[in-house]
Amino acid sequence: MASQDDLFHPVIELPEPVRRARYGRLVGLDDTKDRLRKEAVLLADPRRLRAWASEHHGHDGIAALGLFTDRAPLFVFAGDVGSGKSALAESFGCDLAEHLDLPVYLYRLKLATRGSGLVGEMTALVGDAFAHLQEKGRRARGARGVNSVLILVVDEADALVQSREAQQMHHEDRAGVDAFLAGVDSLAGADVPVLVVLCTNRVGALDPALMRRAAATLTFTRPDEQQRRAVLTDALRGMMIRPDTIAKLAELTGPDGDRPGYTFSDLTQRLVPAAVLHAFPDRPVTDADLLTLATELAPSPVFTEQQP
Incomplete structure (x- = not known):
């Protein structure tokens, strides 16, 4: 299995001053920040949704809770260059950490996980990345509940998970997309506090199957x-x-x-x-x-x- 250093840039524990300040400077995105916090809290710690149902509906057996159970912990941030999507992807964990009163660990996937084109290499690297997150995620959920949250950010995601419908797409790239989808599916319903954020300028280039799995697609535009x-x-x-x-x-x-x-x-x-x-x-x-x-x-x- 590839090492953490091979797969990810140095892991950063949030909150930390630089990204906390960056999050604060993203003014005018209050609605996006509020929605992202709610979605992230429920995906990272589903017990909070059951507690909400018990408090406000008298029990946690309401049908709507089942709709959340198998959602993939996947967000797509789509928008023009300079619209704040990458900055928010790497900094919203500071807000989440403070809201949950837990450390949040920021993982940033290296584009080297695409491999060098050797058959099976990209599939293995992507699989290793998700296996690593699964292992860390299981450790982050103790007997008393969540003790930390992991966020994986994939910048320029269209370079990694381009639509398999593209005719010029190499077989190895198609296999890599399959591996990424399998990795996302492995997190859905796994009850591990792992979130995945894809950032792209080319949302139309992402594989449709991946878009269908996203818990939320947030569109970033130029400020009014x-x-x-x-x-x-x-x-x-x-x-x-x-x-x-x-x-x-x-x-x-x-x-x-x-x-x-x-x-x-x-x-x-x-x-x-x-x-x-x-x-x-x-x-x-x-x-x-x-x-x-x-x-x-x-x-x-x-x-x-x-x-x-």
């Missing part, structure tokens, strides 16, 4: 004007930028004709840092700096999905 204002208000806190300037920035960074609006990362990783660098080291950032840059910086181009 209210979200842009919230992001900018947070990012510019402490700089004495006027509220009317922030409102104007939210307007300027929106879509205009054929030009798309700014992404979340355009605002937080390009616009605001550019203003700081423009002023450093001789003077403070001014309202005029930001307004000028907002008219000069082009937003990231829209990612055009190519169907398999």
Whole structure:
């Protein structure tokens, strides 16, 4: 069996400061965060659903609970580049850890698990990854209940689980998708606190069987004007930028004709840092700096999905 180091990037225990701060900066995604927390809690610890049913319905024998029993602990995060999906995938475990008062361990799958093309290699590596998670998941559920949660994040998931309907798909890749589906199925109803999150810019390229198994598919879009204002208000806190300037920035960074609006990362990783660098080291950032840059910086181009 392949080692943990062969399969995953270094495992990170959450909450930790960098990702906790990243989660906090993802403003304007409150509805998505709330839904993700509920789904993750119920998939990681189904006993909480039974406790809810007993408290609010007088017993845990209600039929609806059966609908949750065999769901795969799988989330698909789909959306444009810079829309916050990868940042949320790697940071929502901080919120989950604090909500459950338990450590959450973040596993990030290496794309090396695709192998080098040798027959059976990809299948074996994917199988090893899920076997590893199963073993760790069983240890994370003790006699007294869940003592930790594991989250596996697969970024650029379309590179690993592309639709088997693609005619140009190599046999080894098809076998790898089969192995991934088998791994997801092995977690459904297994009562182990393991969650799997797939991030993709090309949701249409993912295998349909995988999409059918997802407990939730969360779509990430470019921020609307209210979200842009919230992001900018947070990012510019402490700089004495006027509220009317922030409102104007939210307007300027929106879509205009054929030009798309700014992404979340355009605002937080390009616009605001550019203003700081423009002023450093001789003077403070001014309202005029930001307004000028907002008219000069082009937003990231829209990612055009190519169907398999």
